[in-house]
Amino acid sequence: xxxxxxxxxxxxxxxPLASMAEEAASLTRTIDPIEVSGSEVEGxxxxxxxRLRVLVYRDGNVMPVPFQIDQKNTANDWVWDAVYDFxxxxxxxxxxxxxxxxxxxxxxxxxxxxAGKRIFDKNDVLVFLAIDAGDKGRKSMVRLGADKLLxxxxxxxxxxxxxxxxxxxxxxxxxxxxxxxYVQYEPETFRIIGPEHEFLYSPDHxxxxxxxxxxxxxxxxxxxxxxxxxxxxxPFTFDFEFSEKDIRGYSSGYINGxxxxxxxxxxxxxxxxxxxxxxxNCDHFHYPWHAEIPxxxxxxxxxxxxSILATSVFNVEIFPRAGIDGVVKPVFLEKASVQGNLxxxxxxxEWVELSGEKFSVINSFKIxxxxxxxxxxxxxxxxxxxxxxxEMGFLIKTTGNTPDGDHxxxxxxxxxxxxxxxxxxxxxxxxxxxxxxxxxxMIIEN
Numbered sequence: 001x002x003x004x005x006x007x008x009x010x011x012x013x014x015x016p017l018a019s020m021a022e023e024a025a026s027l028t029r030t031i032d033p034i035e036v037s038g039s040e041v042e043g044x045x046x047x048x049x050x051r052l053r054v055l056v057y058r059d060g061n062v063m064p065v066p067f068q069i070d071q072k073n074t075a076n077d078w079v080w081d082a083v084y085d086f087x088x089x090x091x092x093x094x095x096x097x098x099x100x101x102x103x104x105x106x107x108x109x110x111x112x113x114x115a116g117k118r119i120f121d122k123n124d125v126l127v128f129l130a131i132d133a134g135d136k137g138r139k140s141m142v143r144l145g146a147d148k149l150l151x152x153x154x155x156x157x158x159x160x161x162x163x164x165x166x167x168x169x170x171x172x173x174x175x176x177x178x179x180x181x182y183v184q185y186e187p188e189t190f191r192i193i194g195p196e197h198e199f200l201y202s203p204d205h206x207x208x209x210x211x212x213x214x215x216x217x218x219x220x221x222x223x224x225x226x227x228x229x230x231x232x233x234x235p236f237t238f239d240f241e242f243s244e245k246d247i248r249g250y251s252s253g254y255i256n257g258x259x260x261x262x263x264x265x266x267x268x269x270x271x272x273x274x275x276x277x278x279x280x281n282c283d284h285f286h287y288p289w290h291a292e293i294p295x296x297x298x299x300x301x302x303x304x305x306x307s308i309l310a311t312s313v314f315n316v317e318i319f320p321r322a323g324i325d326g327v328v329k330p331v332f333l334e335k336a337s338v339q340g341n342l343x344x345x346x347x348x349x350e351w352v353e354l355s356g357e358k359f360s361v362i363n364s365f366k367i368x369x370x371x372x373x374x375x376x377x378x379x380x381x382x383x384x385x386x387x388x389x390x391e392m393g394f395l396i397k398t399t400g401n402t403p404d405g406d407h408x409x410x411x412x413x414x415x416x417x418x419x420x421x422x423x424x425x426x427x428x429x430x431x432x433x434x435x436x437x438x439x440x441x442m443i444i445e446n
Contacts, residue, residue, distance in 0.1 A: 021057060021135035027163035029156055031289040031414065031424075032130040032431050033260060034165075036152065036438055038122040043442045044150050047169045049118040053177060054128050055144075055166045057137025062144065064178040065132035065165065066258045071110045072123040078262060078283075079110045080253030082187065107253055126167065127259045129182065129288070130154060130436060133163025138443060147171045149444035155437040158430060166443075181258035182288040190251070192261055192286045196417040199291065206249045206265035207282065207294075212312075214359050215417030221313040221389055229271055230305040237304060240271040252281070261286040267296055280406045290414040290431070297375065297407040299398055306402075310411065311380055311393030314361065319354035319390060322381055323425070330355075333383045333390055342381040349379045351412075351432060352392055353425060360421050362414040362428045365394045371409065374402045 038045045044052070054067035071079035113119045120126075133154050141149055148169035155162050183194045190201040200211040212220035225244040230237050249267035263284040269277040282294040295310050321330040324346055331342060343349060351364040365377050376399055382391040394411065412432065416424040 021060075021137055022139065023136040023162070023164075025058075025133055025135045025163040026161040027130065027133050027154055027156055028159075028161060029427055029430060029436060030131040031287070031427050032436055033287050034128050034130055034152075034154060034436060034438060036126040036440070038120055038124045038126070040438070041126075041150055041152075041167065041440050042122060043445050044148055044167055044169060045120050045122055045124075047120055047148065049120050051170050051174050052120060053168045053170065053175060054126075054132075055141065055168055055175075056132060056134030056164070057140050057166070058134035062137070062140055063134075064176065065128060066178050066180045066182060067126065067128040068255075068257065068259050069118075069120055070125045070127060070255055070260075070262065071113075071118065071121070072125070073107075073111050076123055077107075078253070078255060078264070080107050080264075081256045083107050083253040084187075084251045128165060129259060130163065133165055136162075136164045137166075141166045141168070142443065144168065144175070145170075145173075146444060147446045149442075151441045151443055153439040153441070155439065156430070156434070157437055158434050183257045183259070183261050183286055185254055185256045185261045185263060185286075187251075187254060192263075192291075194286070195288050197415055199286065201263075205244065205247060206251050207247050207267055208244055209312075214361070214415050217318065217359075219315055219318050219359060219361070221315065224311045224313060224391065224393075225308065227269075227306065227308040229269075229303055231302045232304060233302055240275070242269055242271060246270045248276075249279070249282075259287070269296070269298065278406070280408065282408055285410070289416065290412060290428075292410040292412055294408045294410055295396060297396060297398065297402075297409070298405075299402055299407070300404050303404075305398050307395065307397040309380065309393065309395045311382070311391040312363070312413075313389040313391050314354055316383065316390050318359060319356050319361065321355055322390070322392075323353035323355060324379075324381070325349035325351045331381075340382070341378075342383065343379045347378050351429065352379050352381055354390060354392060355421060358417065360416045360424055361392075362412075362425070363392050363394075364412040364414075364432050365396075366410070366412065366432060368409060371407060374399060375407070375409070 049069050054065050055062055056065050112121050146168035150167040152165050185192055190203055192199040196215055198213040202208040202210045208223045227242050229240045232238055249265050252264040252266050255262040265282050266279050267282045268279045277298040280296050285292040297306055299306055316333055321332050323330050351362055353362045376397040378395040380393050414428045
């Protein structure tokens with residue numbers, strides 16, 4: 001298992017340069033991913049991805065840092081590193097189902113690109129990490145002889161600190177890329193591996209985790225999902241309950257790092273004999289210190305209402321206390337046995353944290369702007385001494401304003417094994433509430 005210090009320190013290409021930094025980096029954000037679409041940096045589009053580099057200037061040296069460019073096709077869907085044959089990975093589908101899983105076709109090549117080439121297009125996404133930002137070193141970067149050079153200034157809107165990275169294109173003699181990896185996916189075992197953690201997905205239920213390890217310790221028991229769907233016309237309604245066992249699906253494709261893993265599963269909910277929700281794409285995003293896990297809300301005629309309680313169960317011996325958004329004092333879980341929601345007085349809380357002597361896990365649920373007023377979200381924290389488990393998660397309900405359709409929203413799970421807990425919490429809250437600002441400046445455009 002590699003550590004963040006080890007990852008950041010691996011350097012294969014370092015050029016010592018005499019000039020001093022034009023401005024020293026002051027940015028302290030560490031866990032934030034930076035995403036820049038090609039449309040934001042059009043001067044760098046239209047070139048071969050294999051000749052692009054992300055470089056930083058640090059300690060008088062120019063060095064490469066890990067990055068990836070996640071491509072999208074003309075349908076604005078991901079271009080996968082690999083796709084699954086569902087017959088191989090999920091033999092449990094009933095051939096008599098009213099819908100048939102469709103094998104992905106031609107999803108590993110961008111239909112905007114010439115055959116055999118990968119081109120940075122306007123709808124592609126450049127991804128790197130805030131922790132890798134360096135000093136401002138424009139003059140030193142120019143000396144490298146890049147054919148195109150773009151400076152990206154990264155600014156924290158909270159304290160106005162800055163860091164810089166440089167996107168460079170070399171027509172020939174491109175320097176070596178960093179071979180460091182922050183995250184990687186093992187499709188044979190359905191395992192996501194990060195600097196301090198491992199997620200092990202169930203091969204039978206693609207939305208469910210079999211294990212979650214942090215700092216080499218298993219801190220997790222299970223996922224729990226319970227829900228209720230009300231269907232009918234007018235006053236004539238029927239209620240259907242479901243659990244995580246009723247969520248069916250199959251893995252479809254993945255993008256395998258090195259900065260993030262994007263893993264798609266196609267999901268539907270079995271509500272009863274002959275009554276299933278339509279299949280919907282659910283994309284999981286995995287980063288070095290957090291994951292964005294999808295929750296599917298499917299509301300189509302004759303469905304009237306949907307409610308889902310999605311929680312993860314953690315070990316109380318590892319996490320004896322909880323911190324809550326808006327609450328100054330922590331909740332000491334070992335001193336109580338509660339069957340109901342501990343957060344009934346804090347239903348507006350955006351995040352809940354479980355912490356111990358070594359580990360910290362933060363759960364949050366951000367409602368996209370387009371769903372404001374369409375969904376009600378209530379944080380949940382339940383401790384039951386009899387099972388020594390802490391359930392942390394959220395209850396999501398449709399409202400009278402929820403439009404028909406499939407709505408995929410993401411819960412945020414942030415985790416830390418060794419760093420200062422207060423610093424991690426502060427950075428996690430910034431990630432949730434204050435997105436870093438990226439300012440591009442074209443330095444060389446041939």
